[in-house]
Amino acid sequence: RKSLRIAVIPGDGIGKEVMELGVLCLETIATIYKIQLEFEHFDFASCDYYKEHGEMMPPDWKEKLLQFDAIYFGAVGMPDLVPDDVSLWGSLLKFRREFDQYINLRPCRLMPGVPSPLANRKPGDIDFWIVRENTEGEYSSIGGKMFEGTDREIVIQETVMTRTGVDRVLRYAFDLAQSRPRKILTSATKSNGISITMPYWDSRVQEMATKYPDVTVEKYHIDILTAHFVQRPKKFDVVVGSNLFGDILSDLGPACTGTIGIAPSANINPEGKFPSLFEPVHGSAPDIAGQGIANPVGMIWAGQMMLHHFEHREAADALLQAIEKVMARAQKDVITPDMGGKGTTKKFGEAIKDEI
Amino acid sequence: RKSLRIAVIPGDGIGKEVMELGVLCLETIATIYKIQLEFEHFDFASCDYYKEHGEMMPPDWKEKLLQFDAIYFGAVGMPDLVPDDVSLWGSLLKFRREFDQYINLRPCRLMPGVPSPLANRKPGDIDFWIVRENTEGEYSSIGGKMFEGTDREIVIQETVMTRTGVDRVLRYAFDLAQSRPRKILTSATKSNGISITMPYWDSRVQEMATKYPDVTVEKYHIDILTAHFVQRPKKFDVVVGSNLFGDILSDLGPACTGTIGIAPSANINPEGKFPSLFEPVHGSAPDIAGQGIANPVGMIWAGQMMLHHFEHREAADALLQAIEKVMARAQKDVITPDMGGKGTTKKFGEAIKDEI
Numbered sequence: 269r270k271s272l273r274i275a276v277i278p279g280d281g282i283g284k285e286v287m288e289l290g291v292l293c294l295e296t297i298a299t300i301y302k303i304q305l306e307f308e309h310f311d312f313a314s315c316d317y318y319k320e321h322g323e324m325m326p327p328d329w330k331e332k333l334l335q336f337d338a339i340y341f342g343a344v345g346m347p348d349l350v351p352d353d354v355s356l357w358g359s360l361l362k363f364r365r366e367f368d369q370y371i372n373l374r375p376c377r378l379m380p381g382v383p384s385p386l387a388n389r390k391p392g393d394i395d396f397w398i399v400r401e402n403t404e405g406e407y408s409s410i411g412g413k414m415f416e417g418t419d420r421e422i423v424i425q426e427t428v429m430t431r432t433g434v435d436r437v438l439r440y441a442f443d444l445a446q447s448r449p450r451k452i453l454t455s456a457t458k459s460n461g462i463s464i465t466m467p468y469w470d471s472r473v474q475e476m477a478t479k480y481p482d483v484t485v486e487k488y489h490i491d492i493l494t495a496h497f498v499q500r501p502k503k504f505d506v507v508v509g510s511n512l513f514g515d516i517l518s519d520l521g522p523a524c525t526g527t528i529g530i531a532p533s534a535n536i537n538p539e540g541k542f543p544s545l546f547e548p549v550h551g552s553a554p555d556i557a558g559q560g561i562a563n564p565v566g567m568i569w570a571g572q573m574m575l576h577h578f579e580h581r582e583a584a585d586a587l588l589q590a591i592e593k594v595m596a597r598a599q600k601d602v603i604t605p606d607m608g609g610k611g612t613t614k615k616f617g618e619a620i621k622d623e624i
Numbered sequence: 625r626k627s628l629r630i631a632v633i634p635g636d637g638i639g640k641e642v643m644e645l646g647v648l649c650l651e652t653i654a655t656i657y658k659i660q661l662e663f664e665h666f667d668f669a670s671c672d673y674y675k676e677h678g679e680m681m682p683p684d685w686k687e688k689l690l691q692f693d694a695i696y697f698g699a700v701g702m703p704d705l706v707p708d709d710v711s712l713w714g715s716l717l718k719f720r721r722e723f724d725q726y727i728n729l730r731p732c733r734l735m736p737g738v739p740s741p742l743a744n745r746k747p748g749d750i751d752f753w754i755v756r757e758n759t760e761g762e763y764s765s766i767g768g769k770m771f772e773g774t775d776r777e778i779v780i781q782e783t784v785m786t787r788t789g790v791d792r793v794l795r796y797a798f799d800l801a802q803s804r805p806r807k808i809l810t811s812a813t814k815s816n817g818i819s820i821t822m823p824y825w826d827s828r829v830q831e832m833a834t835k836y837p838d839v840t841v842e843k844y845h846i847d848i849l850t851a852h853f854v855q856r857p858k859k860f861d862v863v864v865g866s867n868l869f870g871d872i873l874s875d876l877g878p879a880c881t882g883t884i885g886i887a888p889s890a891n892i893n894p895e896g897k898f899p900s901l902f903e904p905v906h907g908s909a910p911d912i913a914g915q916g917i918a919n920p921v922g923m924i925w926a927g928q929m930m931l932h933h934f935e936h937r938e939a940a941d942a943l944l945q946a947i948e949k950v951m952a953r954a955q956k957d958v959i960t961p962d963m964g965g966k967g968t969t970k971k972f973g974e975a976i977k978d979e980i
């Protein structure tokens with residue numbers, strides 16, 4: 269593939285702020301490694317767009333975006349303007365579902381220069397992947413209310429798991445585990461309490477395991493698994509979970525490595541039939557938006573995952589090294605407040621650009 | 625109330641081991657404070673019972689247990705013998721539901737002598753309560769499969785929230801927050817992703833908040849909330865969550881304070897129409913069962929919560945102090961391996977008894 273077409277969607281809040289630095293770093297690395305990147309910017313999938321148009325995206329959003337190889341996405345959500353379920357279901361969650369980005373892949377790595385909230389951990393100690401189911405499960409749109417507004421009010425929402433949906437994410441996770449030296453797959457479940465869908469998930473894990481005899485499979489209930497993330501993070505290699513469990517673990521994991529400001533997330537349609545989406549794990553953070561102090565690393569690292577996904581391995585490795593180097597230096601006037609510094613989004617991002 | 629009638633149900637694995645010490649400590653404190661406790665032991669609600677009878681409990685379990693003020697419960701589950709969903713839904717989850725123990729209350733406190741996995745925290749730094757809805761929500765028994773055994777297989781499970789169920793746990797949590805100096809209530813939600821039940825939860829929180837103008841209400845999505853448990857545990861005062869979210873947080877919280885081996889849990893029917901149930905947070909831990917090294921503090925502390933619930937405040941305070949003192953001494957040959965010691969369940973429990 270010669271030229272990569274990338275749709276840039278900054279979204280809301282700090283999404284807009286970190287996006288500038290993300291694009292800057294990608295452009296820099298692309299020049300050096302002679303990769304052709306074409307960027308096109310879109311202002312939809314933001315609450316500002318909603319305010320103006322009464323919807324999160326134009327009717328032809330799908331045709332528009334289908335012409336791109338990838339979506340480079342900031343963050344969406346301004347709960348004071350638009351309820352979160354409206355803004356997210358009208359944008360990010362729509363992309364994931366309609367572009368069948370059924371894999372959500374997130375690294376969990378203790379990076380140099382980030383003080384971990386955990387005692388006695390050093391870079392290299394924590395290094396695993398979280399594979400999250402990204403289209404079904406607990407994030408369903410089936411359900412409703414009865415006896416609304418009365419004391420008898422009942423509200424129901426259905427969790428939906430399909431064999432297709434469960435098996436394909438498990439296959440991806442098993443493949444990933446098999447490709448790594450330790451070959452350990454941890455499955456998040458809650459089959460002791462959630463007694464229909466979760467035992468089903470377990471049974472598919474068991475079935476899939478028979479095809480990967482060299483992969484060690486461990487099953488943990490989500491409650492105790494969160495405890496192990498804090499107490500024994502070293503032991504994880506690849507962790508797979510449903511949409512909700514993957515969501516929780518992929519905020520908790522990065523928090524254990526210091527700050528969720530640095531964690532990236534790839535929403536992948538492995539077949540390449542639809543564009544995949546690359547974003548930071550953090551949200552739009554209305555509380556710090558506008559101050560120019562958001563950590564740009566999550567956004568830049570998401571760009572790195574994009575390069576890697578499209579098999580620009582050398583460029584991807586170089587970018588990751590640049591990120592790590594700047595983080596390791598941990599200069600107080602460069603790194604952002606979430607990492608204990610006094611730097612700005614711009615300074616931090618430009619330092620990474622210069623390092624490239 | 626002169627005499628307290630207590631049904632003792634040790635259950636499986638380490639449940640049986642820690643129960644002995646729990647009862648021992650309760651008997652000791654009762655003698656000193658002249659509280660009449662009557663204990664009766666039951667072998668049902670265990671996997672051994674299941675193996676013999678093909679069910680977890682006898683048909684008349686309810687009549688039997690209704691004669692008690694409280695159930696003192698160990699832990700249940702032996703996944704190699706009986707699937708977890710069968711053993712738990714046939715015992716613990718049945719008690720919670722049929723005895724309408726709709727409040728699950730769990731302290732989260734950094735105790736002396738426990739090395740916290742978090743960096744730079746000391747006793748007193750973490751001290752909050754988790755209030756968990758305990759009868760409905762994600763732990764439902766509605767749902768099923770279609771196209772079973774084929775590629776089109778679909779599995780559905782419904783999350784059910786009722787106004788009665790949500791409001792009563794919120795009221796309890798608001799009351800508790802109001803009774804504390806800081807008066808902060810944190811609500812766990814996920815209304816940006818789980819778009820029907822969770823926005824409903826939020827709306828009930830908002831409604832209830834109008835009745836407690838002096839309580840500060842904070843709302844966090846469960847993913848970022850788990851991150852804050854690790855990064856900023858000091859700021860919490862009372863945390864309220866649905867059945868699943870409460871479950872997750874009340875393993876994660878104690879893990880952040882060192883070990884879930886010490887955390888207790890009260891399953892309360894506030895009206896006293898049915899017996900309430902007091903248990904350690906930890907499970908039956910088949911991996912260490914039989915070795916006599918399980919930490920008995922969760923079980924003993926659960927007994928302390930029981931005394932407190934029945935308004936034996938002085939006795940309860942004395943017991944908590946005894947626990948804290950022995951923990952603070954942290955003698956290697958007394959405390960159990962999960963706390964970094966070489967002691968046994970028996971030694972640790974007896975040290976607490978002696979301290980009383």
Ligand SMILES: CC(C)[C@H](C(=O)O)[C@@H](O)C(=O)O
Pocket residue numbers: 460461491712717871905907
């Ligand atoms: C054993 C299990 C069903 C139970 C639960 O999920 O409620 C346990 O984790 C708890 O927290 O009491």
Ligand SMILES: CC(C)[C@H](C(=O)O)[C@@H](O)C(=O)O
Pocket residue numbers: 356361515549551816817847
């Ligand atoms: C914003 C929200 C809907 C989203 C999710 O829950 O998937 C986010 O938390 C994430 O992890 O990407």
